[in-house]
Amino acid sequence: MALCPHCEATLETPLCCMSCQALLETEAALSPFQILNLERGWSVDPHELQQKLLRFTRMVHPDFFVGAEPRERELAERHSAAINAAHTTLSRDTTRADLLLNELGGPSEKDERQMPQAFLMEVIEWNETLEEARAQIKDPATEARLQELDETLKCERVKILTAVGAGLTPLPPSGAAELLEVRRDLNAVRYIDRALTELEVLRLEGAAS
């Protein structure tokens, strides 16, 4: 780990020194894992993540630099934002997987839009159920069907996410071929998330009518 240029203490994060409280200049692109000083990998302990967020924010938050020089105030704003962004990215499973895929040089969301073959039949079926529910929003039976679909989707999400996790544990080497499978699985998880949002909207509309 690098040392603080001011007091030579070992740095916990490239953004600031926990020892002399100095805000440090940084290079443009830091990985969220570097920023929060967490080991790069699929599994992240939510409690540890939260602790790091609070620990580093306590050092760099703009509230503590109100009377400081403009340059320092600017750094505080930027570093705080970077910590918040890193926390958000790492705390959500989909964004964390996306980050790992990109850092490992896997196919991006734009490059690879397909979902796993086995999944496609189910998607067609789910889309039909949603379509029907939209058409028969006032039918009392619709709510029950949506409830059923909600459970199915959530169950399926856990299953595919486990596959994503398995594909990223241990981390495959950069540019590995199996990253393609992981990206396809992740696309499926994102499809399910969109379907779940849509379902929630339909249920609210149903409740309102």
Added chain:
Amino acid sequence: MGYIELTVLNNNVSPLAMGIDLGTTNSLAAVWKDGRPLVIKPEGHSSGSVPSVILLPEQGENTVGHAARAQAIVDPRNTIFSIKRLLGRGLEDVREDLKSLPFPVVEDAAGVLRIQAHGKEYTPEELSAMILMRVHSLCCRSMGGAEIQKAVITVPAYFDDTQRQATRDAARLAGLDVLRIINEPTAASLAYGLDQNAGGNIAVYDLGGGTFDISILSIEDGVFRVLATGGDTRLGGDDFDRTLVDLVLDELKDKLPREELEDPALHLAARLAAEKCKCELSEHPEAELHLTLPQSGAHLRLQVTREEFQERVAALIERTLQGCRRAVSDAGLEPSDIAEVVMVGGSTRIPAVRDAVAAFFGRLPHTELNPDEVVALGAAVQAHILTGGSRDLLLMDVTPLALGLETMGGAVAKVIARNSTVPCQATEGFTTYADNQTGLDFNIVQGERELAEDCRSLGKFKLTGIPPMPAGMARIAVRFHVDADGLLKVTAREESTGVMASIDVEPKHGLTDNQVETMLKESLIYAREDFEKSRSAGLKTEIGGMLLATKKSLAGVRDLLDRETCLDIDEAIEAANKALSSSDGKVLQAARDGLEQATGPLAALLMDRVARSALAGKRLDEV
């Protein structure tokens, strides 16, 4: 008389900054003093709050506060209230609000509202600045003339970027140095000192005069972290009053001629009577709605029961609960996960509101602190933190609404999600759609909807100076940064060439920097006049005090002074008495200095006696 300087241990460190709650109906300042936040009450006042009401007379100075509110009934067209509802808004946004405001409001060509009075026009920023100035000067005066220019100002959590910017501009116009704009419910959570407890999740339910806010926070180790916030910028105590105003108007509908029914004075009288009746209903099961009709002088008396009132406001309360439901779910929690509930805002005194909130969260809410003061108290805590007073506490707040850019076809590309912790930043990529295109137009929007036309446009900007290249080749990164005040800054850059292009953001319903500058310059002229006035007043008080002290002490020691000194003193006293009838600062200053000089030997004599008495073991007050 001359100053006798005795060394007194000075424990009274004056606070460096104040917290100001700029409210729809009342405004209030608080400071950090002796280890806790404190509302400063001017001498002879039972509360420190200033009604957010401004009387704009045809001639002379404007009046802010209690005196203005008292005049409202006499001069409704020129008595401005509820100005916060107009701050940072356009005419379209406030059409509903204007129905209940008796003063004329127009929109200028730039989309900024202007309130008209006696042929003059005022922006909501200027009027809000008048309220801020009044609150600020009262607070400073109550602190013994302390000069506190730094302030933390609160806004409803659900205020959008334009409204926050307008608040900041108002504070600048008032001559304040704004340390931070913070959200009212977040401030309230600080006031209760909930970090002293075990921590956990808390909900702040804030129902003020004009706005409703709900925030869900987690507290851990002194860090107050907002998880989600929601609310309604157009739901508050005023709406509760309106249900009773409607009752009055229904009653009078067939009894009064049309013109009398539309008289703003009647509406104002009804509003004041309704507010009074509402407050009484919080204390008693039944209350009288009583008003004197302004034109005929006849009295209207209606008996209203608490049940009747509750029925009328049930739908309003349900709207607030919907907000609670959504905020709790946004935070990823259930109502039962909330360990403590804090109530803020005068409207939370209404028993039906308390009951509904208690039932929703399944626990009794905190109501120990005065709900009208809790926001200002919290702002004072934050002011203390920001001036370096404490590193033990930290607020991490969120941006209440999603921020994005309009894309081709009118859709919205969300750049920052709602409830993102601030400061936050995100970048969105764009490209050109025609060959050799050198400029690109952007529309920045705030809101949750998918189409730009359903969101609120914060402003448009044009990116220029893109080097000519084939369509789709330019890589334009638009960067959004929401700072700790919750204010948005946008920058854009063409990345393939590294050219940083220029941006001009035109605020839609706000003042431009130039406008604020001009207003500031104008206000400086007034400020000098005001300064002169207050300087003269201060000198007069000082001279008065000096005269009193001189006469008192001179009586005992006159025979110990030489004749010349006595004559000098008598002359100076006479000159000072004469000067008191003048209001010229220079005359007063000369008289004060003359008096000080003439009484110099007297002061020295007294000082000597004090010292000798002290040596003789006497107490100072026995001398």
